[in-house]
Amino acid sequence: MPRSWDSSHSKRSFHIVRKVIMSFAIKVNDNTHSVDVDGDTPLLWVLRDVLGMTGTKFGCGIAQCGACTVHIDGIATRSCVTSIESLGKSQITTIEAIGNTPAGAKIQKAWLDHEVVQCGYCQSGQIMSASALLASNPHPSNADIDDAMSGNICRCGTYVRIREAINLAAQTNEKRG
Amino acid sequence: MIPDRIAFCASDTNLSRRSFLGTSAAIGGGLMLSLTLPLGRSEAASSDSFAPNAFIRIGSDSQVVLTMPYVEMGQGTYTSIPMLIAEELDVSLKQVWLEHAPPNEKLYANPLLGVQATGNSNAMRGAWKPLREAGATARIMLVAAATKRWGVDAKSCRTEDGEVIHVPTGRRLKYGEVVADAANMPVPGNVTLKSPGDFKLIGTRAKRLDAPEKVNGTALYGIDARPAGVKIATLAQSPVFGGRVKSVDDTAAKAVKGVRQIVRLDDAVAVVADHMGAAKKGLAALKIEWDDGQHAKLATEEIARKLEQATLGSGAVAQNIGDADKAMASATTKVEVSYQVPFLAHATMEPMNCTVHFRKDECEIWIGNQAVARVQAMAAKEAGLSPDKVIIRNHLIGGGFGRRLEADGAVRAVQIAKHVDGPVKVVWTREEDIQHDMYRPYWFDRISAGLDKQGKPVAWKNRFAGSSVIARWLPPAFKDGLDPDSTEGAIDLVYDLPNFHVEYVRAEPPGIPTAFWRSVGPSHNVFVTESFIDELAAAAKQDAVAYRRALLGKSPRAKAVLDLAAEKAGWGQPLPKGTGRGVSLQFAFGSWLALVAEVEVSKAGTVRVQRVVCAIDCGTVINPDTVQAQIQSGIIFGATAALYGEITLKDGRVEQTNFDTYQMLRMNETPTIEVHVVESTEPPGGMGETGTSAIVPAIANAVFAAAGRRLRKMPVDASLLKRA
Numbered sequence: 001m002p003r004s005w006d007s008s009h010s011k012r013s014f015h016i017v018r019k020v021i022m023s024f025a026i027k028v029n030d031n032t033h034s035v036d037v038d039g040d041t042p043l044l045w046v047l048r049d050v051l052g053m054t055g056t057k058f059g060c061g062i063a064q065c066g067a068c069t070v071h072i073d074g075i076a077t078r079s080c081v082t083s084i085e086s087l088g089k090s091q092i093t094t095i096e097a098i099g100n101t102p103a104g105a106k107i108q109k110a111w112l113d114h115e116v117v118q119c120g121y122c123q124s125g126q127i128m129s130a131s132a133l134l135a136s137n138p139h140p141s142n143a144d145i146d147d148a149m150s151g152n153i154c155r156c157g158t159y160v161r162i163r164e165a166i167n168l169a170a171q172t173n174e175k176r177g
Numbered sequence: 178m179i180p181d182r183i184a185f186c187a188s189d190t191n192l193s194r195r196s197f198l199g200t201s202a203a204i205g206g207g208l209m210l211s212l213t214l215p216l217g218r219s220e221a222a223s224s225d226s227f228a229p230n231a232f233i234r235i236g237s238d239s240q241v242v243l244t245m246p247y248v249e250m251g252q253g254t255y256t257s258i259p260m261l262i263a264e265e266l267d268v269s270l271k272q273v274w275l276e277h278a279p280p281n282e283k284l285y286a287n288p289l290l291g292v293q294a295t296g297n298s299n300a301m302r303g304a305w306k307p308l309r310e311a312g313a314t315a316r317i318m319l320v321a322a323a324t325k326r327w328g329v330d331a332k333s334c335r336t337e338d339g340e341v342i343h344v345p346t347g348r349r350l351k352y353g354e355v356v357a358d359a360a361n362m363p364v365p366g367n368v369t370l371k372s373p374g375d376f377k378l379i380g381t382r383a384k385r386l387d388a389p390e391k392v393n394g395t396a397l398y399g400i401d402a403r404p405a406g407v408k409i410a411t412l413a414q415s416p417v418f419g420g421r422v423k424s425v426d427d428t429a430a431k432a433v434k435g436v437r438q439i440v441r442l443d444d445a446v447a448v449v450a451d452h453m454g455a456a457k458k459g460l461a462a463l464k465i466e467w468d469d470g471q472h473a474k475l476a477t478e479e480i481a482r483k484l485e486q487a488t489l490g491s492g493a494v495a496q497n498i499g500d501a502d503k504a505m506a507s508a509t510t511k512v513e514v515s516y517q518v519p520f521l522a523h524a525t526m527e528p529m530n531c532t533v534h535f536r537k538d539e540c541e542i543w544i545g546n547q548a549v550a551r552v553q554a555m556a557a558k559e560a561g562l563s564p565d566k567v568i569i570r571n572h573l574i575g576g577g578f579g580r581r582l583e584a585d586g587a588v589r590a591v592q593i594a595k596h597v598d599g600p601v602k603v604v605w606t607r608e609e610d611i612q613h614d615m616y617r618p619y620w621f622d623r624i625s626a627g628l629d630k631q632g633k634p635v636a637w638k639n640r641f642a643g644s645s646v647i648a649r650w651l652p653p654a655f656k657d658g659l660d661p662d663s664t665e666g667a668i669d670l671v672y673d674l675p676n677f678h679v680e681y682v683r684a685e686p687p688g689i690p691t692a693f694w695r696s697v698g699p700s701h702n703v704f705v706t707e708s709f710i711d712e713l714a715a716a717a718k719q720d721a722v723a724y725r726r727a728l729l730g731k732s733p734r735a736k737a738v739l740d741l742a743a744e745k746a747g748w749g750q751p752l753p754k755g756t757g758r759g760v761s762l763q764f765a766f767g768s769w770l771a772l773v774a775e776v777e778v779s780k781a782g783t784v785r786v787q788r789v790v791c792a793i794d795c796g797t798v799i800n801p802d803t804v805q806a807q808i809q810s811g812i813i814f815g816a817t818a819a820l821y822g823e824i825t826l827k828d829g830r831v832e833q834t835n836f837d838t839y840q841m842l843r844m845n846e847t848p849t850i851e852v853h854v855v856e857s858t859e860p861p862g863g864m865g866e867t868g869t870s871a872i873v874p875a876i877a878n879a880v881f882a883a884a885g886r887r888l889r890k891m892p893v894d895a896s897l898l899k900r901a
Contacts, residue, residue: 038434041454049409049452054401055394057575058453059526060607064836067526095394111392115384115802118810119251120391121398121526121575146845153836155526155576156251157813159847161806 024084028053029097039085044068046084047094055095055124059153066152069125070094076132076148095124103135103169110169118156126152130166138173140166227356229315229364231284232262232308239339239353241266242274246285246293246308247300248547249387250577251810252865253803254300256385260799261304264378265312265371267336268352275386277571280550280564292651294548296582296693297662298766298863301799305861306370313368315359322358323350373797373858382802387573399572400530400604402543407532407600408437410593411456412447414613417469417829418688422446429462439463440596447593453604460606472688472829477619480686480826481517484621487642488515492680493658496668499676504636508627512716516624516705517890520824521617521694522831522839527575528610529586532602533594539566540591541600545574547581555584559591578814579693582650583615611839612831616824617694618644619686620701624709632717633727634710637674639667641705642682644691658683662693666702666870671735671764672710672728688829695814699765699870704891707761707874712887721760721878722748734794734855735762738771741792741853746773752883755779756787759878761871766863768795769855772812774848774875778884782898786816786848786876791868793852796859804864805852811868812850817842819873823892 023036026043028051035050042061047053047070056079059067063078070079071093098104107130110116117123126149133140133148140148145163154162226242228234234242243262249255259273278285282293288307289299316336323341324331327348335342341350352359373379390396415421425446427439435455440447448459505511532543533556540560546552549569557564574581590603605613620643627636647660654660659681668679685691694700714724722743729736739762743749748758756777763770772791776784789812798804821840825832833839877888884898 037452037454038458040458041452045452045454049454052403053394054397054403057526058400058528058604060836061457062607062835062837065526065607065841099393108392112384112388115388115806117251117385117388117391118253118806119249119526119574119576120387120396123391124394127392149844151843153526153841153843155524155578155814155841157810157842157847158806159813159842159844160809160850162844163847 024087026084026087026092027090028092029094035084037084040083042080043070043082043084043087043092044079047079053094053096057121057124059122059125064153065122065125066129067122067125069128069152071098071128071132074132074135076129095128098128098131101131101135104131106169106172107131107134107166110165114161114165114168116158116161116165118158122152122154126154126162130162130169134166134169134173139170227315227319227359229318229359230311232311233266233315235315235352235356237353237356239272239351240274241268241272241339242276244276244278246278247287247295247304248277248571248574248577250295250547250574250581252300252807253385253800254295255387256383257301257799257803258304258308259386260378260383261308262312264376265309266316268339270378270383270386272339273386278549280553280569282550290651292548293550294582295577296547296579297697298865298867301861302767302863309370310368313370314365317365317368318359318362319352319355321362322355325358326350326355379797379799381800383800396573398527398575399532399543399545400527400575402532402570402572402602404532404534404543404600407602408449408451408597409453409456410440410447410449410597410601410603411453411460411606412445412589412593412603412609413460413463413465414445414609415467415469416612417467417472417475418690419472420444420470420829421468423466423468426464429464430459433459433462438597440593442592445589447603449593449597449601457606469829475688475826475829477520477825480619480689481621483686484619484642484684485515487682487684488621488623488640490682492640492642492682495659495664495679495681497678498674501636501638501676501678504676505625505627505638508635509630510628510632510716511625512628512712513625514709514712514889516622516708518620518701518704519822519891520619520689521818521822522611522614522824522833523576523578523580523694524611524836524839524841525576525578525580528607529580529605530603531587531590532600533587533590534600535560535591535594535597538562539568540594541568541570542587542590543570543572544587545572545581546584546587547574547577548584551582552584552587556587556591559588560595578695579697580614582693585615607836608834611833611835614824615690615692617700618646618691622705624705626709626713628713628717632713632719632724634674634713636676638678639705640680640682641667642684643701644685645683646691646693646697648683650693662698664698664702666699666763666765667706669764670706671732671762672725673730674728689826696765696811696866696869699763699866700873703761703763703765703870704873704877707763708877708887708889711759711874711878711881715881720749725760725762732764734769735764735771737855738762738769738792738794741855742771742773742790745792745851745853746775746790748773755883757879757882757884759875759880759882761875761878763867763871765870766867768793768862768864768867770867770871772868772871772875774872774879776876776879776883778880778898780900782895782900784820784876784880784893784895784898785846786820788849789872789875790851791853791871792855793867794855794857795862795864796857797861798854799861801854804854807864808852808868809850811866812872813842813847815869815872816848816876818869819876819891820893
């Protein structure tokens with residue numbers, strides 16, 4: 001279904017327009033889904049409650065904690081403040097598929113090798129932020145890590161290990177020339 | 178990657194509902210709720226499995242399923258507990274599957290608490306003996322079955338990696354091959370446990386069993402429960418505690434696409450919808466008028482004033498040694514100060530949530546909780562059902578910190594579910610989560626000491642006032658005006674204090690609920706005692722480490738960690754201007770911890786914790802990596818509270834709303850943390866909270882060293898530290 005109004009719709013009466021199923025086509029992890037929600041619905045709830053993809057977590061709802069981080073065309077984005085109508089033809093990648101990307105696989109492996117997780121609830125978001133960092137910057141400095149990761153809160157305080165794990169994952173990248 | 182091995186409680190409808198007949202027979206037909214495994218996952222689920230006790234089932238395929246009596250909320254229990262059982266059972270962790278224990282106080286009570294709950298850092302302390310015994314008992318019965326089949330003596334057999342081996346002939350039987358016979362073997366009375374020298378697993382850096390699910394997004398927390406047909410609800414509770422709903426205009430809310438129903442309760446309104454986006458939009462569209470009730474004008478300052486007044490009276494004597502009044506009268510120097518610590522929210526990353534399917538004569542609950550038997554009992558009461566009609570499906574916990582020792586979220590969800598046809602998942606917004614938490618109590622302490630000519634403390638008096646969480650949560654444990662939690666860290670100090678008098682005044686604040694918060698009693702008491710001993714060292718013009726050290730005659734383990742931490746931290750070495758070191762020393766949760774924090778105080782008065790060095794003696798270390806992780810975790814949690822943590826009331830309302838106004842420490846503010854562990858073969862001490870209570874005074878003492886200003890009221894107030 002097209003996500004923008006068909007011009008024929010606008011000619012109908014208001015009553016009829018409201019009855020028209022207004023759905024959005026979104027591309028998540030290489031699958032296209034059609035979802036029938038208001039255009040201002042945050043992507044987070046479409047993923048979790050409509051599509052049943054619960055790997056992406058709810059933490060704050062105001063882009064303060066990063067638990068809901070997904071990639072939109074490779075950019076780490078807070079899905080709790082990203083409306084479904086803003087997505088267009090963008091490719092969305094979630095924690096469920098990040099292991100299929102080279103950076104995501106390296107980050108996940110480093111997370112396991114370095115025993116990063118505790119309660120684990122924020123880790124989907126941490127891994128999505130870290131994967132985006134590593135994909136765009138194969139050898140991040142400590143300051144780069146601070147910049148990329150300080151939007152993700154962890155109440156278990158796994159920050160020390162997150163930093164170490166990102167460094168570990170970066171070591172597997174080729175040395176910069 | 179390790180395959181998923183945690184048999185999550187059924188949150189999908191396609192899971193097996195088989196009951197484990199073998200198990201329930203073995204345990205006398207007790208409650209066997211929520212024990213479901215995905216179909217075909219394990220033969221141990223079948224009725225011919227061997228279940229010698231409530232913790233272990235072994236199937237004919239040799240798969241071992243362990244029922245976890247303690248919950249996993251990040252602290253590593255789902256790895257450490259299996260290590261205890263697997264050690265004595267002689268199986269590798271690879272053979273082990275886990276499932277969450279159902280509510281059953283008889284089977285799964287924490288021996289140190291007497292109730293089925295995970296808290297107070299005592300899972301490993303409680304499990305240390307009984308769960309190794311559970312493993313050893315099963316092993317003996319399996320060996321007995323094998324030796325009977327072979328017609329050999331048990332002494333000629335050994336066990337390894339899930340097999341019984343007849344040493345002289347090299348014959349082997351997998352555990353699965355003898356489970357049917359093992360079930361008929363007598364249960365041994367006294368079992369001999371391995372000596373530490375024979376440990377293969379205990380003491381190793383075994384990998385977390387729950388990590389793979391947690392890095393690929395498949396781990397299921399309570400908030401991820403999705404029973405078929407579930408609706409999502411979110412809610413607004415009276416912004417003033419104790420207030421009521423006066424009126425609701427839900428016209429606009431009902432018009433929101435995806436909103437299905439508005440549920441009005443006495444003191445809350447919920448919007449039920451197809452998804453949380455619609456529920457939140459509907460909630461925002463509600464027009465609710467509240468009757469704020471008697472706490473409409475309540476402010477934190479009023480509560481603090483009342484607590485201060487309470488310390489002027491007398492309290493219950495928590496500990497008395499010698500004669501503090503007499504010694505005080507003859508002291509050369511007197512130091513008398515007061516300390517205050519604020520209300521704190523838990524702010525677990527997983528907001529409060531609970532899914533309930535209320536049916537005609539039973540109620541099914543999906544939740545992640547630290548005390549499932551409590552949830553079952555309180556939900557049953559609310560539902561008007563007997564507890565056995567309330568099915569609890571516990572989950573991994575996205576942060577507990579004490580918040581999930583409470584059942585208020587489950588009770589609220591039942592109240593809503595009663596009005597909903599089908600299952601409903603009640604998810605609190607972060608704002609609701611912070612503004613309707615149950616908070617770490619506000620405390621006011623009046624403390625004094627008398628020093629002799631050499632500066633040594635000859636008298637110590639402390640009277641503090643605040644809420645007793647125990648009195649509400651576990652009433653029998655509150656006796657004669659005292660409870661063991663409120664006083665932990667204020668009494669039984671590691672120091673030689675010949676004249677010592679401590680009183681506790683229970684004073685419940687009006688209009689704000691209180692609860693356990695990571696590091697519980699010590700979260701307040703260790704801040705006070707370790708700040709105060711630092712003040713005494715300063716008054717005596719002595720070094721803070723040397724001063725403490727001179728008082729540790731009766732505490733060799735405390736002295737050892739203090740020396741180690743001071744050495745590793747480079748105590749006494751010069752630091753740049755504006756930077757300072759602070760030390761703290763505590764015995765709490767059965768562990769000794771010394772901690773040195775280095776902080777920098779900026780000209781604007783902001784405090785940055787740069788480095789933390791600690792030394793811990795927690796007895797036998799079950800998993801060194803977990804010990805290190807928990808120390809790191811506790812320190813970040815405590816540093817967050819010291820630098821930012823404060824919940825305040827104005828007009829009866831919690832002023833903080835979300836992570837923008839209730840700040841958390843972040844990656845760019847994280848100190849380096851060094852953990853040094855003292856080797857010991859003593860029984861294990863608790864690790865989950867110890868760093869939290871110890872870091873707060875270490876930061877305060879470091880701020881004093883850096884800026885010359887004593888912090889007697891938490892959190893850090895930058896305006897007091899500003900330099901011209």
